[in-house]
Amino acid sequence: MSGPSTYEPKTGVTRWLDTRLPILRLAHDSFVDYPTPRNLNYWWTFGAILSFCLGMQIVTGIVLAMHYVPHVDHAFNSVERIMRDVNYGWLIRYLHSNGASMFFIAVYIHMLRGLYYGSYKAPREVLWILGCIIYLLMMATGFLGYVLPWGQMSFHGAVVITNLFGALPIVGEPITTWLWGGFAVDNPTLNRFFSLHYLLPFMIAGVVILHIWALHVSGQNNPLGVEPKSKADTVKFTPYATVKDGFAVTLFMLLFAFFVFYMPNALGHADNYIPANPLVTPTHIVPEWYYLPFYAILRAVPDKLTGVILMFSSIGVLFVLPWLDTSKVRSMRFRPTARLFFILFLVNAMILGFCGANLPDEFIFRIGEDGPGLNWLWLSRIATLYYFGYFLLITPVLGLVEKPLPVPDTISSPVLPGPDLHNEQKA
């Protein structure tokens, strides 16, 4: 895709370095000369936004770790000390806590973009799978981090999530004990969660490098889903993509800053400002918003083990998506029926989110005061069915039966000035 390197070292020093470690050549080929499809829209800026998020989380996290104390007696107070007595501690902590939410907003948009434009299809399967691994690592990191302030939601969230492994037959109990470092969520648990919370972001960074490597081998997908065929189809990464990404990152920072400075606790739960108390269970334990759809899937079935399997399968199914999709056409721009099901999928995912946030037995509506109605449990069952149906049934079958719209031959044919596709078709 990238072709032969065009890097030419200009000074004596860079020539010297280039024959020893061609790192500047790598940077030049990857981030300057790298050809990107000219028709990328703003949905393609989330890669840059996510890099920004990862960098922000790591930098703020390192500073927080200088002040945080991972001990059950001090964790809550050390976080409050950061808020009150550490210089700009409030800013660093709010950047970090809201940064997690921003990271997930961006990753969900990034994944949905991949789904809509078929970015997971050949030759980008490995790229997609690496992305799924990053997402899994993010979920783990987010969960571990939420435990650290040692508030009520931290503690009881940790109890609920670690107990999920207890549902596994035979190995369940030893695994849970091993995770806890004891027979209950306690100081050893907090200690290891802190250690792992510091480790995982660097693993994410490692997989991100592989993700970018795979991306630069296959090249970017684009809104039309046709591979670039000539130089006319692409522009150089710098300045074209960098400036566009830069603009998108700035807009994203505006949203981020709005949360950090004006509603820093809106995405969290008030109960997490109550110090952890193993003897008092909160009236309802809710995970952070970004886990809610999966929490709804977990609770959709009465059997705990089936729930756990369903929840992990809901992410596992993403890994095999490249082989479930039978359609040869990448972009849903040319697949009107698939687009309809995709929009339903999006709405369904949000419904699952609401199901996860509400009490399963509570009724959404009811005919009369004690009559039949729909509660959140049954809604989450319907939505779970659609979630899996979308991947396991609709995606494979639709690719075989639908009749896609005509796909242009090249990227430049519909975007460069000249007779456009629609008029040609009419003629």
Place this chain on the structure above:
Amino acid sequence: MLRKTLVLAAALGLVIAGPAMASGGALHPKEINWTFNGPLGKFDQAQLQRGFKVYQEVCAACHSMRQLSFRTLGEKSGPFYDEHYKNPNDNPYVKAIAAGWAQQVPDIDSETGDPVLRPATTADRFPAPYPNEAAARAGNGGALPPDLSVIAKARHGGADYIHSLLTGYRATPAGLKAPETLHYNAYFPGDLSGSWSGDKHHVPAGGLIAMPPPLAPGKVTFDDGAPSTVEQQSRDVAAFLAWASEPKQTERKQTGLAVMIYLLLLSVLVYASYRRVWRNESH
């Protein structure tokens, strides 16, 4: 046709609203137009001083505030901030408050090693009214008065909720069986259907709280001559607790304004660069 639709819609509305009205739950907190609301909001220093007095003279008898240092009272946007004392540890008000606090600070005599009590200094955190949780429970009929350091962040509704709760005590509704140690409050979360003997579709809103009504007219004498009504005391102490939950929030909002303006200008500049870079490229 239109009438039919309207009737149907109304019927559906009743079906949905029915269970919502029947279920108990606490009343939604009163929404107060606080001076510190909104992106440009700031605390009213006089109100913070009154609120601090309510805490000191009423709440502090049972409720600790372990996260709050005396010096924080004299920090910028705090109740006793004085521009003549940039270092709050020099602020005479703050020094006097610390030295005169009802509880002393447990310490160790550096000469003899004996445990002693000494007066608090500005560097100390607020000493707690009870030495430990068991003592706090024993003094309050088994209930633990929560620490108030971050209470406005630890309750849905924040200052609105605190004010609503403090002014939300009502006579126990007839038909509600409440033990004498618990008090009916329309804003306290709870489910009263278990102790309610009346119509099961009209369970009273709210819950039973162990804290007796803490405020009363004239209970605190305000130094600025503000009327000492329950409403006034409640609003002032709620504002003080909102400040104490995050003493840096005024600084946060002020920094935010500068950051937002900077980012807006930056985004305009970057957008202009984007337009210029792409001016000859179709996309």
